[in-house]
Amino acid sequence: MxxxxxxxxxxxxxxxxxxxxxxxxxxxxxxxxxxxxxxxxxxxxxxxxxxxxxxxxxxxxxxxxxxxxxxxxxxxxxxxxxxxxxxxxxxxxxxxxxxxxxxxxxxxxxxxxxxxxxxxxxxxxxxxxxxxxxxxxxxxxxxxxxxxxxxxxxxxxxxxxxxxxxxxxxxxxxxxxxxxxxxxxxxxxxxxxxxxxxxxxxxxxxxxxxxxxxxxxxxxxxxxxxxxxxxxxxxxxxxxxxxxxxxxxxxxxxxxxxxxxxxxxxxxxxxxxxxLRDKLDIISQVHGLLSTRSDSRLVGMVKQVKEVLPHVPNDVIQRDLQRTRCVDTTISNIVEGTIQFSPEAVPSSAQSRLPSSPVKAIASDRKKLGSLQPKPAPYRPLSLKERKKAFIEDARRRYLEKHGASQDR
Known part of the structure; x- marks a missing residue:
């Protein structure tokens, strides 16, 4: 026994x-x-x-x-x-x-x-x-x-x-x-x-x-x-x-x-x-951990948005993703100012991945999107993956135009 x-x-x-x-x-x-x-x-x-x-x-x-x-x-x-x-x-x-x-x-x-x-x-x-x-x-x-x-x-x-x-x-x-x-x-x-x-x-x-x-x-x-x-x-x-x-x-x-x-x-x-209140605190922690573990897809989407918009806190991203269940929609909501938040400091590693200026980002976007078009064909619509990538790059550029100056200060 x-x-x-x-x-x-x-x-x-x-x-x-x-x-x-x-x-x-x-x-x-x-x-x-x-x-x-x-x-x-x-x-x-x-x-x-x-x-x-x-x-x-x-x-x-x-x-x-x-x-x-x-x-x-x-x-x-x-x-x-x-x-x-x-x-x-x-x-x-x-x-x-x-x-x-x-x-x-x-x-x-x-x-x-x-x-x-x-x-x-x-x-x-x-x-x-x-x-x-x-x-x-x-x-x-x-x-x-x-x-x-x-x-x-x-x-x-x-x-x-x-x-x-x-x-x-x-x-x-x-x-x-x-x-x-x-x-x-x-x-x-x-x-x-x-x-x-x-x-x-x-x-x-x-x-x-x-x-x-x-x-x-x-x-x-x-x-x-x-x-x-x-x-x-x-x-x-x-x-x-x-x-x-x-x-x-x-x-x-x-x-x-x-x-x-x-x-x-x-x-x-x-x-x-x-x-008893100590047990209630443990239950709150357990349920919070379970909700994160039970939705690995949500964690992956948070990471995607964070790579595009590193200034946005994780909890803000996760809260909107739980509602939209869409990376593109959440990025759009953040860039357009629908979601209010306080920007956090960007790690140096994340800063190095960002383009040096919006102008270079635009040029890079056009160059990449242009290279995706086969030369012999007069016109080919962009695939879903290509359009999504272009949208993310555009969202990154728009975010930097809106918040880049304040972060530089």
């Missing part, structure tokens, strides 16, 4: 991991020898996926109809989870406090809540003041929509202080990590309630012979769920940790940091200072 969440550290947990990128998987599949068993397993995985999709509907019906505290519900969930390939092991049952109404856990997969349901029945509190489709689907509980945060917090506090209430489950990381490097900085939402916290850590084990990541940096919850059903088995190891009491006069940020370190220690990971 491959383990997610068991990389030990010896330099202390209250230190920041090297890079935020290390907290998330970049690709779903690994490009190594393990792709061969994946190809062999693929037909079996598809069959399991289809069967488990139907069975998962029964799982959610059971989770919706039966009360949270029902023992029958927990047994039914365990049986359904077994069919779905979810196996749950528990450690630290003796540390569970039934009077603690707030459960806090790290987040390593889209099925964490389902695994925890078989051990600690709880409502998932994704956001205190907003009921979303996702939170409803995962047995979320709302305490007011479009209300002031202070009023919602008061109702949550009253609920959690009521004896016998079903616990609220929080994932304060606010997103899924790969569980191999560290734990994201906790948000303070659950720690503003001011009640004891039941910390829980979760690790997931996957078959090592299948190179399938549980989640990627930009994957959707639906994609993670379907890949989870495709996998032969997922083993969740849940560790219940001692209850942490809030300290009188302490701020929520300190309470959150203390809980983060406790959970990080239990899975031998680092308590990092990275947050």
């Amino acid at each position: 491959a383990t997610v969440g068991t990389r030990s550290t010896s330099d202390g947990n209250n230190q920041t991991a090297g890079r935020a990128e290390d907290m998330f998987e970049r690709y779903r599949l690994s490009a190594d020898w393990r792709l061969l068993p994946l190809i062999v397993y693929f037909p079996v995985g598809v069959v399991l996926l289809v069967l488990r999709l139907f069975l998962s509907m029964q799982l959610f019906i059971i989770a919706t109809i039966l009360p949270k505290s029902s023992r029958i519900r927990r047994l039914a969930l365990r049986g359904s989870s077994f069919v779905l390939g979810l196996f749950v092991t528990v450690e630290g049952q003796e540390k569970r406090n039934d009077n603690c109404n707030v459960v806090v856990c790290n987040h390593v997969s889209v099925m964490d809540h389902c695994a925890l349901e078989t051990v600690l029945p709880a409502y998932q509190a994704t956001q205190l003041s907003q009921q979303t489709t996702v939170s409803w689907f995962w047995s979320g509980k709302t305490f007011g929509v479009s209300d002031r945060h202070e009023d919602v917090l008061d109702r949550v506090t009253e609920y959690c202080q009521t004896e016998g209430s079903t616990p609220l489950l929080f994932f304060p990381e606010s997103t899924i990590t790969n569980g191999r490097v560290g734990i994201l900085k906790f948000s303070c939402q659950a720690f503003k309630i001011g009640v004891p916290i039941q910390p829980v850590s979760v690790m997931i084990h996957k078959p090592s012979f299948l190179p399938i990541a549980v989640s990627t940096v930009d994957s959707s919850r639906l994609a993670d769920f379907l890949w989870g059903l495709f996998s032969p088995v997922s083993v969740y190891h849940i560790k219940i940790l001692p209850v942490i009491e809030p300290v009188s006069g302490d701020i929520p940020e300190n309470f959150a940091e203390k809980t983060q370190i406790v959970i990080a220690d239990s899975v031998q990971l680092k308590a990092t200072q990275f947050q």
Whole structure:
């Protein structure tokens, strides 16, 4: 089995991991020898996926109809989870406090809540003041929509202080990590309630012979769920940790940091200072890189325009090419002043390729175009390639006439 969440550290947990990128998987599949068993397993995985999709509907019906505290519900969930390939092991049952109404856990997969349901029945509190489709689907509980945060917090506090209430489950990381490097900085939402916290850590084990990541940096919850059903088995190891009491006069940020370190220690990971916004920055960079790589033709067209008009910034050229998809049209737009931009400095290598003056450029154009005409034939129309070349040379000349003087200064 491959383990997610068991990389030990010896330099202390209250230190920041090297890079935020290390907290998330970049690709779903690994490009190594393990792709061969994946190809062999693929037909079996598809069959399991289809069967488990139907069975998962029964799982959610059971989770919706039966009360949270029902023992029958927990047994039914365990049986359904077994069919779905979810196996749950528990450690630290003796540390569970039934009077603690707030459960806090790290987040390593889209099925964490389902695994925890078989051990600690709880409502998932994704956001205190907003009921979303996702939170409803995962047995979320709302305490007011479009209300002031202070009023919602008061109702949550009253609920959690009521004896016998079903616990609220929080994932304060606010997103899924790969569980191999560290734990994201906790948000303070659950720690503003001011009640004891039941910390829980979760690790997931996957078959090592299948190179399938549980989640990627930009994957959707639906994609993670379907890949989870495709996998032969997922083993969740849940560790219940001692209850942490809030300290009188302490701020929520300190309470959150203390809980983060406790959970990080239990899975031998680092308590990092990275947050959800760091993941969003990574996603922006990834999508920008993918858009460039996915259109090599666009990159080539940008290079063509840049050779003709070296003073024009690349981003200006690329933006217009994405709209026109034509080198000639973009050059024409730039030369005619349709596109506004600030000219950039031209490298010496590019300067050496430019003609010394517009007059020489015109003479050179005429000479080249004239040499293209066969002597015996009285007249031959220019080919498309020749007309395109002449157009580019003319655009170069017109651009130099318009901007050359200012660049010389």
